[in-house]
Amino acid sequence: MKRIGLILILTTVTVWQVPGEVFRYRAYEGQQYRVLSEVNQEVLLDDQLVNSSFQLNKIQVAVEALDDRGANFSLEYQNSVQSNHAQGVYEYDRSYSAEFYRDVLGYMEVPEEYYVPTVQDVPVFPQRDVQPGETWSAPGREVHDLRSGFNLDRPFRFTMPVSYRYQGKAALDGVEYDLILIDYRIYYPTGLPRIPSTNPQLVTGSSSQELYWDNRMGMPVFYREDYELTLVLADGSRATFRGDAQARVIQSTPLDRAEARRSIEDQARELGLEDVGVRDVEDGISIVMENIQFSADSARLAETEALKLEKIARILQSFPDRDILVTGHTALAGTEAGRLELSQARARAVGQFLLDLGARKQDQMMYQGLGAADPLGDNRTEEGRRMNRRVEITILEN
Structure with missing residues (x-):
């Protein structure tokens, strides 16, 4: 189960009250950036640990076109892994490509054939300005690749209600950002047939995230997450994926x-x-x-x-x-x-x-x-x- 986040190990954080903020995604012509995500994950089958791994996800994002509502993006995603906490160089595992549209509030239009982005419509923002301490909620989506081990030949997707809380301005390593807490609980009956026995029947789980948002650039810069996702299969067994992730956004330039x-x-x-x-x-x-x-x-x-x-x-x-x-x-x-x-x-x-x-x-x-x-x-x-x-x-x- 691959997590795509924007994460960084955080140092001392100071939060103080400021006037309300209007949050919007921004994009500009020719923009390119990278997301470097590191994931520490355990996989359990019926509560027994069967695998642990470090995963390194590298995501290249490029703005392809702009309009008044938002932008079209292309995405190239590479995953590499160290299984069972092996040391040394990472082994390349798989790659994905995708194209999608995102409006200024964060709502995405992603064709159903794509496996990425894994987390969609998170975060999204209200039309109004937001005061420190204020909360809002909106639906979000996750998409996963269950071809290996579960034999699903298409992207597996589900929706969940997502809660947001704007904490206010936060100083991180001497730079001021907007700190947003994101939390969701997952309970999703899939409606899939009970045959084959590997078909997930129920998805449960949770995610707790800290997002550092650069409102001048209109994009996240740091993110970290603790997560757990359990698939209850048709044969009654349970596959659980749990871990923590951290990542950072890096501005990139084309290679000459x-x-x-x-x-x-x-x-x-x-x-x-x-x-x-x-x-x-x-x-x-x-x-x-x-x-x-x-x-x-x-x-x-x-x-x-x-x-x-x-x-x-x-x-x-x-x-x-x-x-x-x-x-x-x-x-x-x-x-x-x-x-x-x-x-x-x-x-x-x-x-x-x-x-x-x-x-x-x-x-x-x-x-x-x-x-x-x-x-x-x-x-x-x-x-x-x-x-x-x-x-x-x-x-x-x-």
């Missing part, structure tokens, strides 16, 4: 791909890097380590590759604000499951090596393995297989 590529190629030549290429990909610019050498059938880097990665780390430090995705690839040999496992292990090894070198912070890097699913060369030839045994380090568009 042409300039980035020139810079990487120039530095690679100066550093004497061999068997390293640069290519444009959908998500950014990839540094391609062709024919990367590991110990046989393992994820242990050869000494020559470690030296090569030290040079690549220096190049990556030229783009300190960009996130990194490390992707492992194999030639077409062995079983599909074996290729996937090996590519994941090798990508993890490269990512961890770069992390240990300080090329990125932990929340700026993730890895994935694709096995032989994305070849660059012909697997029927030795040269093609050489090209396909590679690791790509992608400087992301963010």
Whole structure:
């Protein structure tokens, strides 16, 4: 169960009374920003803990069009995870895309085929101004992806009543924002058939949130949440997802791909890097380590590759604000499951090596393995297989 929030660990907060505020969402042409969300979650089945994880969600939001009522947005969402509190680089898990409309009060129009945003119509604001201590309420929605484990082939959505309380101005790390408390309780009979037995019949839960709102920019800047969500299934079992989340909003600028590529190629030549290429990909610019050498059938880097990665780390430090995705690839040999496992292990090894070198912070890097699913060369030839045994380090568009 993935939480998308706007959250940050809070320090000392001072609240004082101010005149009423008129809250409105604002957007401007060409606006782009990122949301970095961290989630600490436990999953229980019939009250028995079956999984715990740290999740890192990266959401890129862009304004596509404006009108008098609000704006159209596009959203790209990436989730990576560390299961059972493993340490090190995050493993890329899944991604989503969406387009939606939001008016100035916060009400959203999201086509039903989209799985994100997870929380919709939260927060929304009244037409009138709001005094400190004043409350209001409005319906909200949550949307979840239950394809894995529950076999629902469409977004699972439900509504809930949401309560708001405006606390007033709040000083957070020396900056003044508007502090809004958000609370809701969930009780939602789904009406789904009792067959198959994994169909949720009832959803219960709660969410308690603190939202720091920048009324000048017309958007949230910090958010934190404690949540619990229980699905009562048709066979009587209960699946519970509970945890806490924190996130922050980061203003972002587009990557100048042409300039980035020139810079990487120039530095690679100066550093004497061999068997390293640069290519444009959908998500950014990839540094391609062709024919990367590991110990046989393992994820242990050869000494020559470690030296090569030290040079690549220096190049990556030229783009300190960009996130990194490390992707492992194999030639077409062995079983599909074996290729996937090996590519994941090798990508993890490269990512961890770069992390240990300080090329990125932990929340700026993730890895994935694709096995032989994305070849660059012909697997029927030795040269093609050489090209396909590679690791790509992608400087992301963010």
